[in-house]
Amino acid sequence: MLADTIARMIEKMLDERGGVIELQRNDFANQIGCVPSQVSYVITSRFTPQNGYIIESRRGGGGYIRIIKKEIHRDEYLMHFYCAIGDSIEEKDAYTFIQNLFGTGLITDREARLLMGVMSNTALQKLDNATRASLRATMFKQIVLTLIH
């Protein structure tokens, strides 16, 4: 499919260029052999802010479309995270934290589920509530340390 092909091309370029590219819509479309608005379509449907991209552009002579792949400053974010943990976390908050890690792409879907599993009340059912919560905090710190690695 055309749209996918174009998306792959853009991704590859982003990879090669360290996360920022600038392209001229008409030229690019021409090169591919498609209509210019197809390029717009691909960009608006795939390179969205939700997916971690920033788009900037300018019209007129010498115009361009700039695509930037947002890269989260992992370690910084993680340190921040580490500090936010405190020394006791409820199951619900733990889930939110994990969702967050997933949301920023620091862990995968599966990792999220694994971690929710081991932190669930079910997994920790042997412990009383206070111990559970405090344990989660320690576990979390351990996770962050592993991610910083």
Place this chain on the structure above:
Amino acid sequence: MLADTIARMIEKMLDERGGVIELQRNDFANQIGCVPSQVSYVITSRFTPQNGYIIESRRGGGGYIRIIKKEIHRDEYLMHFYCAIGDSIEEKDAYTFIQNLFGTGLITDREARLLMGVMSNTALQKLDNATRASLRATMFKQIVLTLIH
């Protein structure tokens, strides 16, 4: 019966293709000589998650239906694993177990490290030795359940 014929075809393809196929509903229906929704029917009635299949699809130009057969070996192995866990595990044995999961490709390197992290004596330092060990067992069972998913 039509539905069964189609189901057999799909199973055969899955077999030949190592458990993953992608098909275009209209083409496929055409090839068989049936109406497209018949294909949908077969998929929803036979290739269900309960039966160990995962279905993914996309509409629109270049759309497809992807059918994935979950490995049974995996689940079998995991059940075995689950039973082997017992109700108490030392740190060292936990590591061995995790290494095992990694060795058989059931978890990734990173997942292994994350899990070792949360199961380490460090993470569980608040607890006395016996509780730690028993907790690890519960956590492990939770992990296996997540992996079976």
Place this chain on the structure above:
DNA sequence: GACTTTTTTGACTTTGTTTGACTTTTTGAA
């Protein structure tokens, strides 16, 4: 044979893609 469940079919809906015509913004030359 009456009743229930499963299958078959086709009409209609929703989602995703492609294309082209038209609009807006920007630049540079007369």
Place this chain on the structure above:
DNA sequence: TTCAAAAAGTCAAACAAAGTCAAAAAAGTC
């Protein structure tokens, strides 16, 4: 300063799939 050319943006129509649903038909069950 004005205007033409060069971009990119917008939008809607046409097309390409897959999804849904319900009625009719067939197959089972007792």
